[in-house]
Amino acid sequence: MAYSEKVIDHYNNPRNVGSFPKEIPGVGTGLVGAPECGDVMKLQIKVNLDTGVIEDAKFKTFGCGSAIASSSLATEWLKGKSVDEAMKIKNTDIVNELKLPPVKIHCSVLAEDAIKAALADYRGKWGKKEVAAGAATS
Amino acid sequence: MALKFPIFMDSHSTTPVDPRVLEVMIPYFTEKFGHPGSRNHPFGWEAEAAADKAREQVAKLIGARDPKEIVFTSGGTEAINLALKGVAEMYREKGTHIVTTGIEQRAGLDVCKRLERQGYQVTYVPVGADGLVDVEEVRKAITDKTILISVMFANNEIGTIQPIAEIGKLAKQRAILFHCDGTQAVGKIPVDVEAMAIDLLSCTAHMIYGPKGVGALYVRRKNPRVRIASMIDGGGHERGMRSGTVPVPLTVGFGKAAEICREAMAEEGARLKALRDKLQDKILSSLDEAYLNGHPEKRLPHNLNVSFAYVEGESVLMGLNKEVALASGSACTSATLEPSYVIAALGVGSELAHSSIRFGLHRFTMEEEVEYVGDRTVQVVTRLREMSPLYELAKEGVDLKSIHWKAE
Numbered sequence: 041m042a043y044s045e046k047v048i049d050h051y052n053n054p055r056n057v058g059s060f061p062k063e064i065p066g067v068g069t070g071l072v073g074a075p076e077c078g079d080v081m082k083l084q085i086k087v088n089l090d091t092g093v094i095e096d097a098k099f100k101t102f103g104c105g106s107a108i109a110s111s112s113l114a115t116e117w118l119k120g121k122s123v124d125e126a127m128k129i130k131n132t133d134i135v136n137e138l139k140l141p142p143v144k145i146h147c148s149v150l151a152e153d154a155i156k157a158a159l160a161d162y163r164g165k166w167g168k169k170e171v172a173a174g175a176a177t178s
Numbered sequence: 179m180a181l182k183f184p185i186f187m188d189s190h191s192t193t194p195v196d197p198r199v200l201e202v203m204i205p206y207f208t209e210k211f212g213h214p215g216s217r218n219h220p221f222g223w224e225a226e227a228a229a230d231k232a233r234e235q236v237a238k239l240i241g242a243r244d245p246k247e248i249v250f251t252s253g254g255t256e257a258i259n260l261a262l263k264g265v266a267e268m269y270r271e272k273g274t275h276i277v278t279t280g281i282e283q284r285a286g287l288d289v290c291k292r293l294e295r296q297g298y299q300v301t302y303v304p305v306g307a308d309g310l311v312d313v314e315e316v317r318k319a320i321t322d323k324t325i326l327i328s329v330m331f332a333n334n335e336i337g338t339i340q341p342i343a344e345i346g347k348l349a350k351q352r353a354i355l356f357h358c359d360g361t362q363a364v365g366k367i368p369v370d371v372e373a374m375a376i377d378l379l380s381c382t383a384h385m386i387y388g389p390k391g392v393g394a395l396y397v398r399r400k401n402p403r404v405r406i407a408s409m410i411d412g413g414g415h416e417r418g419m420r421s422g423t424v425p426v427p428l429t430v431g432f433g434k435a436a437e438i439c440r441e442a443m444a445e446e447g448a449r450l451k452a453l454r455d456k457l458q459d460k461i462l463s464s465l466d467e468a469y470l471n472g473h474p475e476k477r478l479p480h481n482l483n484v485s486f487a488y489v490e491g492e493s494v495l496m497g498l499n500k501e502v503a504l505a506s507g508s509a510c511t512s513a514t515l516e517p518s519y520v521i522a523a524l525g526v527g528s529e530l531a532h533s534s535i536r537f538g539l540h541r542f543t544m545e546e547e548v549e550y551v552g553d554r555t556v557q558v559v560t561r562l563r564e565m566s567p568l569y570e571l572a573k574e575g576v577d578l579k580s581i582h583w584k585a586e
Binding site for chain 1: 488489490492493496497508517527528529532564565566567568569570578581583584
């Protein structure tokens with residue numbers, strides 16, 4: 041199967057590979073997929089608790105090149121977005137950007153799941169503080 | 179020697195035509211173009227003689243007593259289809275049960291599935307963790323309705339060599355026909371249909387440095403005389419077992435390829451085994467949690483199959499595929515999303531099945547290429563592990579099985 045140039049680029053130069061310690065304030069972690077399915081993505085966001093903006097994002101992925109590219113792209117898109125904006129990222133956006141063929145659409149679905157899981161984790165851990173901070177500044 | 183890219187290390191899928199093979203084929207495309215079935219003029223006689231010589235060369239390679247036992251087909255897939263369907267149809271009155279293994283190549287498994295839909299019963303004998311079929315399991319699977327045992331000589335992914343002579347002996351004792359898929363083994367390791375009591379043997383030219391488009395089914399003529407129903411109707415070529423004009427140029431190439439393999443086998447096998455062992459040592463000694471798939475000794479000399487824990491097979495290939503042609507049992511290389519059924523059959527766990535890479539050396543593989551591929555494989559796996567969440571968790575001491583994974 042031939043890969044699109046964007047997939048190859050993300051595979052060769054993955055953006056934002058790495059991990060944040062989970063206890064850092066504002067960090068939300070999503071771990072999705074399963075080893076026996078051949079795909080596992082860990083995606084983390086670091087939200088500025090004062091502004092509610094995602095300042096940084098990191099990923100680690102076990103999976104094919106398209107899975108690596110989908111999660112790498114996701115971290116790029118997350119940076120600078122508010123949590124609400126980040127909720128709107130759809131797997132189809134990833135499919136279009138990376139020109140994923142039909143057999144690789146599940147990679148984009150997994151990336152969307154990872155984003156949602158990281159956001160949910162963040163909200164569960166730090167959401168109240170964000171709201172409180174937001175209220176204090178308004 | 180300067181390396182030439184991409185390096186071909188996928189010799190279980192196909193092999194390049196040996197220049198000596200090509201050379202003898204060429205005249206049969208142009209000036210010696212006759213139809214071997216034309217009995218009334220020199221063009222036909224010449225073509226028939228050429229096809230018969232090839233028949234002899236192939237027969238010799240597999241230890242067949244009589245060249246007439248060689249039926250030319252379009253390749254291994256057709257030979258397997260002809261053997262299984264041909265026997266099933268011909269011996270239906272006698273019984274409707276077939277014994278095979280779960281790791282046959284697709285052609286074998288798919289024909290069996292079709293036969294099951296047509297009312298036959300098939301027992302798929304499992305293999306052990308080393309990929310070996312237990313002859314006792316085969317024995318236990320036999321019923322009074324069994325008409326055929328079909329076991330591959332050597333596996334196309336893990337290269338494991340089955341106890342063919344023992345299975346042949348068992349089949350003979352029970353008066354059951356024995357088909358062996360020799361696609362990967364013929365020409366590479368000794369195959370002897372007499373000594374191993376094989377009644378039907380499938381093979382293909384392009385796996386032994388011959389052309390694509392021709393293969394053969396050995397059909398025993400004596401002790402017992404095997405009869406098969408033909409699958410293709412027509413002019414009654416190949417003693418009525420396979421109608422269709424014999425592709426003389428391809429057949430001539432097949433014969434020459436068989437002759438070269440027979441002469442070179444011992445030396446070539448030893449050379450490739452030494453190179454394979456070097457590649458294996460490099461990879462297994464440089465990386466933790468890299469696991470050899472298949473039997474460590476009972477294995478084709480040019481085969482190496484390794485699972486790299488915590489990285490997915492296709493991503494490894496992607497890191498190498500500009501420079502090296504390899505294959506993976508990973509689901510992501512196929513359209514099915516299911517990982518290799520062969521690796522899965524070893525019971526290694528499907529996460530390792532997703533991580534398997536197959537290396538296949540061949541006649542033209544150079545030592546420098548092996549060194550290069552070994553180094554690059556280690557680099558790529560190391561890089562991918564640095565971005566693998568599973569590797570990170572494992573290094574933190576987390577038991578991956580303790581995590582409740584949410585499968586899609």
